[in-house]
Structures are given as C-alpha cells and as structure tokens.
Amino acid sequence: MSGDLLAVHALLAEYGALLDLGHYDAWLDLFAAECRYSVVPRENYDAGLPVALILCDSRAMLEDRIDALRGANKYNIHTDRHLIGLPRIAAEHAGGLEIEAPFAVYQSDQEGDTRLFATGLYRDRLVPAGEALRIADKLVLLDTFAVPSLLATPL
Amino acid sequence: MSGDLLAVHALLAEYGALLDLGHYDAWLDLFAAECRYSVVPRENYDAGLPVALILCDSRAMLEDRIDALRGANKYNIHTDRHLIGLPRIAAEHAGGLEIEAPFAVYQSDQEGDTRLFATGLYRDRLVPAGEALRIADKLVLLDTFAVPSLLATPL
Amino acid sequence: MSGDLLAVHALLAEYGALLDLGHYDAWLDLFAAECRYSVVPRENYDAGLPVALILCDSRAMLEDRIDALRGANKYNIHTDRHLIGLPRIAAEHAGGLEIEAPFAVYQSDQEGDTRLFATGLYRDRLVPAGEALRIADKLVLLDTFAVPSLLATPL
Numbered sequence: 149m150s151g152d153l154l155a156v157h158a159l160l161a162e163y164g165a166l167l168d169l170g171h172y173d174a175w176l177d178l179f180a181a182e183c184r185y186s187v188v189p190r191e192n193y194d195a196g197l198p199v200a201l202i203l204c205d206s207r208a209m210l211e212d213r214i215d216a217l218r219g220a221n222k223y224n225i226h227t228d229r230h231l232i233g234l235p236r237i238a239a240e241h242a243g244g245l246e247i248e249a250p251f252a253v254y255q256s257d258q259e260g261d262t263r264l265f266a267t268g269l270y271r272d273r274l275v276p277a278g279e280a281l282r283i284a285d286k287l288v289l290l291d292t293f294a295v296p297s298l299l300a301t302p303l
Numbered sequence: 304m305s306g307d308l309l310a311v312h313a314l315l316a317e318y319g320a321l322l323d324l325g326h327y328d329a330w331l332d333l334f335a336a337e338c339r340y341s342v343v344p345r346e347n348y349d350a351g352l353p354v355a356l357i358l359c360d361s362r363a364m365l366e367d368r369i370d371a372l373r374g375a376n377k378y379n380i381h382t383d384r385h386l387i388g389l390p391r392i393a394a395e396h397a398g399g400l401e402i403e404a405p406f407a408v409y410q411s412d413q414e415g416d417t418r419l420f421a422t423g424l425y426r427d428r429l430v431p432a433g434e435a436l437r438i439a440d441k442l443v444l445l446d447t448f449a450v451p452s453l454l455a456t457p458l
Numbered sequence: 459m460s461g462d463l464l465a466v467h468a469l470l471a472e473y474g475a476l477l478d479l480g481h482y483d484a485w486l487d488l489f490a491a492e493c494r495y496s497v498v499p500r501e502n503y504d505a506g507l508p509v510a511l512i513l514c515d516s517r518a519m520l521e522d523r524i525d526a527l528r529g530a531n532k533y534n535i536h537t538d539r540h541l542i543g544l545p546r547i548a549a550e551h552a553g554g555l556e557i558e559a560p561f562a563v564y565q566s567d568q569e570g571d572t573r574l575f576a577t578g579l580y581r582d583r584l585v586p587a588g589e590a591l592r593i594a595d596k597l598v599l600l601d602t603f604a605v606p607s608l609l610a611t612p613l
Contacts, residue, residue, distance in 0.1 A: 260603035293415035
C-alpha cells in the first residue's frame with residue numbers, strides 16, 4: 149500500500165506542476181493510451197446529472213483540446229497555480245487504483261494580483277505503467293462553476 | 304519513521320475527504336474510542352486562554368455534535384472543500400504520535416461561487432489501531448474566527 | 459526514490475510549520491551551512507530578468523534578514539499560514555535533489571479575518587545531511603507581487 153500511495157503523490161505532483169509550467173506534452177504523457185478526461189460540476193454529479201463541461205473520451209480528443217488551449221493562451225494574461233491536497237486511495241482492484249484528491253487553483257494576472265479560481269475534487273482511476281502510474285480516467289468534480297473563463301484553463 | 308509519516312498522510316486525507324463527502328459515520332470511525340475534539344482560536348491559545356469554540360471530550364459528545372450538524376445541514380446551502388497541507392511529526396512517544404498539519408477550508412454556495420472559509424492548524428495526537436492510526440486528540444487551532452456560520456461546519 | 463520523496467515531504471512540512479510558529483532559529487537550521495535564498499517574481503524569472511525582491515547568498519545574510527524581521531514583527535499584527543502542495547523531484551544528481559512545490563500563504567489579522575496573501579512555486583536544491591535533507595538553494599518564484607507588506611513575511 150505505502151508504495152502505491154507514494155506513487156500517487158508523485159503523479160499528482162507532476163500533474164499540477166506540468167500544467168502550471170505549461171508543459172502540455174509532458175502533461176499528456178501522464179495519461180494512459182486509452183483515457184478519459186471530464187469536468188463535471190459537483191452539483192450535477194451529486195444529482196445524477198453528469199452533464200460534463202468538458203468531456204474527452206479518448207487521448208486524441210484530449211490532444212485536440214490541448215492544441216486549442218495553446219492557441220487561446222497566446223492571448224491569455226493569467227498564470228495558474230494548482231494546489232493539490234493529500235490523496236486517498238478509495239479502492240484498489242484489477243482495473244487499477246481509484247483515488248481522490250482535493251484541489252484549489254489560483255490565478256494571477258499581469259498586475260500580480262492573485263485570486264482563487266476554483267476548488268474541487270479529482271476522482272481518478274490510475275493504472276500501472278512500468279514503475280509509475282498513468283491516468284486512465286480523470287473526473288474533475290468542480291465546486292466552482294461560476295467561472296467566466298473556464299475553458300481556457302486546464303484543471 | 305517513513306511508515307509512520309505515510310500513515311499520517313493517509314489518515315489526514317481520509318479525514319478531509321470524508322468530511323467533504325458528508326460521510327460522518329466513517330469520519331467518526333477515524334477517532335479512537337476515547338477521544339477529544341476541540342476548536343480553539345489560535346489567538347486565545349497563544350495567550351494561554353484555551354477557551355474552546357467547540358469542545359467534545361468524549362466520543363459520545365462528538366457523535367451528538369455530528370447528529371446536530373446533520374439536522375442543521377438540511378438547510379445548509381454550501382459545500383466544503385478541505386485542503387490539508389503536508390503534516391509533520393512533532394513528537395513520537397509511548398502515548399502516540401503528535402502531529403501538526405495546516406489546513407484551509409473553502410465553501411461553495413449554490414450559485415457555484417467559492418470563497419475561503421477558514422485556515423488553521425491541526426495539532427493531533429494519533430494512536431495505533433492495527434495497521435492504521437486513529438485520532439485520540441484533535442485540536443483545531445483556528446486562524447479565522449470572524450466566521451458567521453462556524454458551528455455548521457466541521458473543521 | 460521513495461525514501462527521498464518522503465524526506466522531501468518531511469522537510470517542506472517543517473519549513474512551513476516553523477515559519478508559521480515563528481520558530482526562526484529552527485527554520486534557519488533547515489538550511490545548509492552554505493546556502494542561498496531568493497524571492498523572484500515569476501514574470502521576471504520567465505523573462506530571463508531574475509531581479510530578486512530578496513536575495514541572501516550566504517547563511518549570515520539570511521540570519522541578518524531574520525533578525526530584521528524579528529524587529530519588524532513586534533509591530534506585526536498578522537499571522538501567516540503556509541499551505542505547501544505535493545512536491546516533485548525534478549532532478550537528482552551529485553549536487554543534490556532539485557525539487558519543486560507549489561505554495562499558498564494566507565494571512566489573518568487581529569480581527570480574525572483571513573485572506574490569501576500570495577501563491578508561488580518553491581524551486582529548491584536539497585543536499586543530504588545525515589538522514590535528513592537541508593536546503594542549499596531556495597528560489598521562491600512569486601506569482602503575486604502586488605503585495606503591500608512583502609518584506610515583513612518570510613515565504
């Protein structure tokens with residue numbers, strides 16, 4: 149168990165760091181070849197209405213989305229900072245590890261003002277890939293959905 | 304030492320996750336049979352005036368408090384998100400592990416607006432229970448005491 | 459690797475806890491005998507203009523700075539809370555470990571109001587010292603530079 153938990157720590161740290169650095173290719177490499185990435189408001193999810201704000205159900209879709217972001221971010225005047233809290237292993241089975249981790253994302257503008265952008269919960273299924281773990285399914289449950297510029301920021 | 308630190312990580316992750324999910328029975332199970340839970344403003348504590356905002360000095364009292372919360376939360380229109388920072392082991396002795404961890408709690412309302420609710424420091428005494436750890440004493444030192452709805456939110 | 463990652467967790471937890479407790483002597487002991495501490499706005503750093511807001515390139519300078527802080531903090535009416543996110547090991551070589559960790563600092567005033575003070579990224583070089591790690595170089599990349607009272611708060 150302890151080795152798994154440390155590997156989860158390491159993966160989540162990479163996840164946040166690579167997003168904040170804008171290293172999107174390396175970030176994509178954290179996902180398994182067959183993967184799914186979705187962002188769903190927590191309220192919808194709890195009500196059984198999993199209408200996703202974002203849904204990429206293949207790696208190719210996720211890559212397309214990142215390409216679009218790169219174009220949009222030329223005009224992007226903020227920087228992001230992900231703070232990811234301590235993860236827990238919710239289940240462990242043949243299909244991989246199910247983990248959860250809370251997160252907060254802050255944005256800073258060009259004047260150097262920083263504000264809270266969003267909070268939520270990652271609910272991931274992770275699969276082994278050699279000695280490391282890769283993301284097979286990432287569900288971002290979003291507490292904050294009243295965000296003006298959601299689509300321009302990977303969560 | 305390293306095994307202990309990972310077990311502390313795991314316990315704190317469970318603690319925050321179960322509160323945010325509203326899984327209060329499972330949250331109670333993180334406490335030892337004999338336990339204490341208190342919330343004290345940091346300023347009072349530093350001044351040697353440990354007047355608690357909340358004090359439960361038995362498991363039965365803590366269970367009563369949670370029952371009251373469940374009633375109040377029927378009218379509760381916010382959701383919580385705990386972010387718990389990296390813990391440190393301050394002491395290790397026959398009575399258990401003394402640990403500290405900083406935390407921030409965010410609240411989101413039904414419009415999907417999120418704001419910082421409170422920050423503070425957990426100062427816990429943890430005792431072994433099989434392979435896991437349980438909370439024998441949890442002192443929540445609260446930086447933020449100007450909160451309107453404190454009693455409705457477990458910290 | 460896993461032992462190193464846990465040691466990094468432990469060091470960062472000490473770092474934030476000791477600052478928030480105001481235990482500056484113990485905090486200084488986390489640094490190696492030869493060390494460097496600097497605070498640079500992220501924007502400047504990314505533009506190749508590493509003009510530091512703070513630069514201490516010896517342990518003696520860092521000690522002097524802490525003495526000055528102690529004097530200033532007699533009139534200091536806020537308390538700090540560091541939340542340090544999961545670290546990643548960016549490189550490991552003969553000169554030590556290169557690590558990164560995101561952070562947020564909150565401040566609370568005497569009325570018990572808490573607000574976000576700053577976010578940023580620690581980029582540290584750590585060197586072994588017995589079983590623990592010490593900080594040989596700490597670069598604080600600051601997202602937030604529009605802060606009125608920066609100099610009074612160690613980051």
